[in-house]
Amino acid sequence: MSNKIESIAVLTSGGDAPGMNACIRSVVRAAIAQGLKVSGIERGYAGLLNEEIREMDAHSVSDIIQRGGTILYTARCMEFLELEWQKRGADILRERGIGALVVIGGDGSYKGALALARQGISVIGIPGTIDLDIACTDYTIGFDTSVNTAMEAIDKIRDTSSSHERCSIVEVMGRSAGYIAMACGIATGAEEILVPEMYDGDEQAIINRVIANRSLGKKHHLVINAEGVGHSASMARRIEAATGVNTRATILGYLQRGGSPTCRDRFMASMMGVKAVDLLISGKDNRVVAAREGRLVDVDIEEALVMQKNLPAGWVRTSKLLTR
Ligand code: ADP
Numbered sequence: 001m002s003n004k005i006e007s008i009a010v011l012t013s014g015g016d017a018p019g020m021n022a023c024i025r026s027v028v029r030a031a032i033a034q035g036l037k038v039s040g041i042e043r044g045y046a047g048l049l050n051e052e053i054r055e056m057d058a059h060s061v062s063d064i065i066q067r068g069g070t071i072l073y074t075a076r077c078m079e080f081l082e083l084e085w086q087k088r089g090a091d092i093l094r095e096r097g098i099g100a101l102v103v104i105g106g107d108g109s110y111k112g113a114l115a116l117a118r119q120g121i122s123v124i125g126i127p128g129t130i131d132l133d134i135a136c137t138d139y140t141i142g143f144d145t146s147v148n149t150a151m152e153a154i155d156k157i158r159d160t161s162s163s164h165e166r167c168s169i170v171e172v173m174g175r176s177a178g179y180i181a182m183a184c185g186i187a188t189g190a191e192e193i194l195v196p197e198m199y200d201g202d203e204q205a206i207i208n209r210v211i212a213n214r215s216l217g218k219k220h221h222l223v224i225n226a227e228g229v230g231h232s233a234s235m236a237r238r239i240e241a242a243t244g245v246n247t248r249a250t251i252l253g254y255l256q257r258g259g260s261p262t263c264r265d266r267f268m269a270s271m272m273g274v275k276a277v278d279l280l281i282s283g284k285d286n287r288v289v290a291a292r293e294g295r296l297v298d299v300d301i302e303e304a305l306v307m308q309k310n311l312p313a314g315w316v317r318t319s320k321l322l323t324r
Pocket residue numbers: 013014015045046075076077078080081082105106107108109110111112113115129
């Protein structure tokens with residue numbers, strides 16, 4: 001980055017995640033404290049193209065650290081996949097003297113940021129998604145709140161499931177990744193955890209375990225099913241028909257995206273926001289902030305987008321040893 005940046009903007013994009021507000025607050029306050037002007041762009045890339053841009057001060061982010069959702073709103077914007085609109089987005093920022101953009105979102109949002117980088121805007125990505133599915137980082141803002149919310153809901157389902165001696169299938173979010181399902185499944189002591197990375201479709205094995213557990217006197221059978229496996233309702237009908245055990249499916253849905261962020265999400269969001277501003281001030285751009293082995297690091301955005309990651313081996317082993 002050759003020119004010193006004096007004015008930056010921040011937006012949230014893709015699915016919202018608890019802790020995004022804490023991150024916006026961190027970016028705004030860290031920037032102002034170090035002499036930068038900051039603007040908030042509402043509704044992600046859609047708001048950029050519609051010029052829904054407002055200058056923010058320290059007070060604009062008061063009283064939001066504890067709130068779920070995002071005060072900047074979020075959107076999915078298909079136009080932004082087209083070069084013409086990416087150029088327009090960069091021009092809008094330049095016309096306003098905004099030299100750098102901090103994007104809080106998932107890897108789809110990082111692709112939008114990379115498109116702007118190719119048009120000469122300095123960008124920094126911050127991982128914000130409940131799904132934990134960004135390869136370059138061990139942590140994404142929103143995951144911790146989401147799994148805690150889901151865990152509490154699953155505990156409640158387990159109570160009623162035990163009382164009625166039922167089998168319960170609980171479907172959790174995660175898009176095509178099984179991180180949420182795996183974490184919730186381990187934390188709730190589920191009998192089965194089905195994740196897209198590993199589930200081979202062997203429903204008969206589940207049926208056999210339901211029958212075996214019944215004969216051992218187990219009162220419930222809890223199946224945590226990832227959104228990426230899906231079909232929870234029809235799976236419940238088939239398990240009930242094959243086992244004679246009353247089976248219900250619950251899809252937790254959007255409740256996993258809301259709510260007041262946990263301490264961990266607020267803390268990580270605050271740390272990551274400061275790191276993003278520090279990167280811009282030190283002249284490093286087109287990077288994404290990542291948590292690796294307990295430290296915050298930064299990774300080139302293009303490299304980040306081609307990285308792959310798998311469910312941690314320790315999670316897989318623990319789930320295999322503890323589910324039955
Ligand atoms: P997430 O950021 O949570 O992965 P999405 O995949 O929905 O969410 O992406 C959010 C937004 O990022 C999209 O609606 C679009 O505006 C932008 N985006 C996604 N992919 C691209 C791409 N290939 N090029 C430019 N912009 C993109």
